[in-house]
Amino acid sequence: MSIMGTRVVRVEDPAFLTRGARYTDDLDLVGALHLTLVRSPLAHARIEAIDVGEARSAPGVVGVFTGADVDLEPALLFGGANEKMVRAFLAKDVVRFVGEPVAAVLTEEAYQGQDAADLVEVDYDPLPVVIDLKAAATDEVLLFPEAGTNTSNGFDHEKDLDPNLFDGCEVVVTRELVNQRLAASPLETRAAAAEWGEDGRVTLWCSTQNAQDTRSEVAGWLGIDAEQVRVIAPDVGGGFGAKIGADPEFALVAWLAKQVGLPVRWSETRSENMTGMVQGRAQLQTVAIGGDRDGTVRAYRIDVLQDAGAYPRLGAVLPMFTRMMAPAVYDIERVESRARVLVTNTTSVAAYRGAGRPEATAAIERAMDLFAAEIGMDPAEVRRRNLLRPDQFPLTTKGGAPYDSGEYEKALDKVLDAVGYADLRAEQAARRERGDAVQIGIGVSVFVEITGGGAFKESAAVEVHPDGAVTVLTGTSPHGQGHATAWAMLASEHLDIPVEKITVKHGDTDLIPRGSGTMGSRSLQTGGVAVYQAAGELVEVAKQRAADLLEANVDDLVVEQGAVVVRGTDTAVSLADLAEREKLRVDTRFDSGAPTFPFGAHVAVALVDVESGKAVIDKIVTIDDAGPVLNPLIAEGQRHGGIAQGIAQALLEEVVYDEDGNPVTATFADYGIPSAAELPSFTLLDMATPTHLNPLGVKGIGEAGTIGATPAAQSAVIDALAHLGVRHIDMPLTPLRVWEAIEAARSAGGSRIEGAK
């Protein structure tokens, strides 16, 4: 019986639920020193002097290091960025964001660390600070004078916009939108530990989403061969894109370990994490949408300013994906975009669940709603009239994306039907008529997203052991996605050996030298397929050997319950026995060659107390179609997590800096990450449209929920206020913003709220 598509509970869980998982900070490292970092309290300043004398003689201190001590070349953290915008491993002359590491203190005990760090005295000479993107674009205050500009890079950013783009459009709406900066906030902060061996190699344990990439990055920063570095990713407590690759701190940990000849370990506090770990989104978008009063959209433009933070990282390339996905699910004649990436005195920006694509979807969905409001048409209907049709697939879009498959209108119809759209509109009308204090709003989003993580090749190895157990080696790097279970299912499908006997290993570069990790929703469509392929190839090898052994025809052989059997007879040899005779292992590599395009539709229902401004999402009905579902339990979990983050962006979260560059939301008490009390339960509908790009027909599910939920939630709240004259509110739609929007619309002549006494 096929195991594909069944709700297999996770093999990881018994350990996780008894002794707990083993994260980097849990590792036993005998004799390891503890690293505490001294970080800049200023957003932009010259370092005049650092006095470490008192710190050096504090209890338990083994060493104190500053930028002057670190003999590593400052690194360009993203290849496509302006090459002058490099980051030192400990700031040498200038600090450029609050939280930038300035000194490193090594102590014998963890508790001694902050005591010693507090004794380091740094003399700062403050410099002017630039936080605002438009201000950064003027180049008045430069972060890197030697670069002469705050523009790191861009995508057609110097080209002039087409003044005729909207010719012939009866209606044009233009709006500036904020896709706000977010903090990924995995529950496990960053951690790393390093130990050099007598053989001159360093073992680096770290909380990362890709051990192999981390290895090459760290080796490069240390100026040594990748061969000399072994990276091990223990259990990782969430990543969401922010743990893609290596952080400079990882190289620092390794370098320090070399200096002192002892293992060094580091585990940051949450407050450090909220300024030290890369953040997400942070785009200022100008959108313009034009079309006719019958609902046809003829032209769309998105002009992006991307905040890179102080030191450009992966965020510097994300607008490329925003541009690629700009037209989203719509068939629009003319689409134009450009993007400029700017540095500011803030934390670096990189990937966060969706990484460039939520920004594209949120922008065009908002534009669609604004257009619908302008022409007085139902927003679901406007979308319907402009969707790409199934018979148009596969196609290359106006954004340059090769869409593989999609049934957008079907997804829209299903969610509208499931939520009872017509009834909701009727209830909305009734509440407006009565002037209820609590209004409802309905937000619709239809979306498509690009998955594959830009890394379409992946390795896998499957080996059957003489005792009948199986080991799978994968180049993916799960941190909650359940690959140990899912890849075991894929191997089990071919080998017919139960998942309990299949162990999946990942994240150790000595064991698995090649791999691209887990990001961009790539894992199943590359790594999973590779496992499936490897297991299938192993079965072929086994059959050949069995054919010889059993003197049977290969075509008469099948695999049942872990054995190769002559069909319809008792004649068989177990895979374990075959392995006993000769090692039974297949290594394979799969290349899907191209990204896939999952899609879906969300409808969110908001309840908004128009007296107080408080909004909640009461219900959300979703389709996230990523093709056939291998394990519905795990896939649903991915959707849930994405939807929660999507709603949270719309209503709750924002990283805020004041004008001096001080982070204002740098703890979990201040940053709006939701608890269970802020969210409803979610309604998930099933739809599975396969892709032709891999034998399993699967796409990537990890980020779709986030991409669909954010605009649906934002739209729902604004929709609840539409009758009051509110057209737009930037995210997050906090009670303050909602109330101010209502007040502004009221004084601009919106309708009076009846019933509010």
Add this chain to the structure above:
Amino acid sequence: MIPVGFTYERPDTLDAALALLAEHGDDAKVLAGGHSLLPVMKLRLAAPELLIDIGRLDELRYSRVDGDQLAIGAGTRHHDLATSDVVAAEAPLLGAVARTVGDPQVRHRGTLGGSLAHADPASDLPAAVLALGGSIVMRGPRGERQVPVEEFFTGLFSTALEPDELVVEIRVPRTGSAGWAYEKFTRRANDWAIVAVAVVDGRVGMVNMGSTALRASATEAALASGASIPDAAALADQDTDPPSDLAATPAYRRHLARVLTRRALTTAAEAG
């Protein structure tokens, strides 16, 4: 994350605690529930040299009827208040408000006395006690004294407590049959109130509308002279000085104070 080092004493009796406090003065801090003090110490915003742990003094943990008042020991946990039959019968507002403080884990440790002594204008219980009226009983080397709750909160994080005194008991009128309500407006369930309003027996206490918990005196006066609830509630923000922060502007807080007061008074009136 890790506090600056300190010495620690856990006296067995209240008198022993007071003696330590008298001896060490400003170098010492009292540790009861620790959920206001320890978070601040972990961020190294405070670094007392000595902690005097009174969290285990059972003599401070009780709720009992005493004449026409309800007497509550200062060491009573929020969870105790939230689940106490006596409190539910005699001063249900207090139990309901205690139920909203922080989260369950915090409520298992935080104490009423600690919350009042800390006097954060953004916390719930000072406003509830202010609305209930009554008095705070303090003890020190000079003996025991009672202060009406209206005189207890003197400023931002400041109370009538002398440095060598402890809050030992809170006494509130028994208002079990009077209508009451608590309206707490937050962004997230676990957050500090942006604004909150406690109402009982025609008295209105407000959270986060100034440097201390405040009474909505203008509202109370209007109600007493027969004004309608909406008209009285419209005066709730008079003589307040609401703070400005990421969650709210002063204008928004004033608006919320009026809305929440109206809602709380309406609920209380319908029930009473």
Add this chain to the structure above:
Amino acid sequence: MKVEITVNGASTSADVEPRLLLAHYLRDVLGLKATNVGCDTTSCGACTVLLDGESVKSCTLLTAQADGGEVITLEGLSPDGAELHPMAAAFRAEHGLQCGFCTPGMVMAAVGLLSENPKPTEREVREGLEGNLCRCTGYHNIVRAVIAASGQDPDEVQGAAIHRVTDAGGVEAAAGFSSGDSAGGGE
């Protein structure tokens, strides 16, 4: 200073700094690594354990405050490791964990919740876990797990309206409108 604490049924004792947080006593002195530290503002609850039967955040307790007390951590719920405690079993069955970092604290908080409210509604579960943050699951399956562990059917209890309109014109919501909690009464 010397402390003696019963942890997962076993007597433990050590000489510790007064400032040693209970979370670190458990992790570093006793080597019980399941309890995790996820924040420094008492917000996330990953460090939740039971102290004398009540859920507490072990990062906001001094080891000294637990002296003489009884602590139970995740490791103590399923002591022989082979059979899962009913709450842990429910988390597994409902896929209430992904990366696992919040899980030990979440499970302990849920055990504490059911000890005080044996048959909670969905809203009561969500509010009861307001002190525990999870970034992976979106809480949907955690809610199911706790409902299932309480002996109720998640399919029946979950998804029921968690927002109610009150007569005063506010909405009594899990997240709150006019109130994080809106409560009132009298005779």
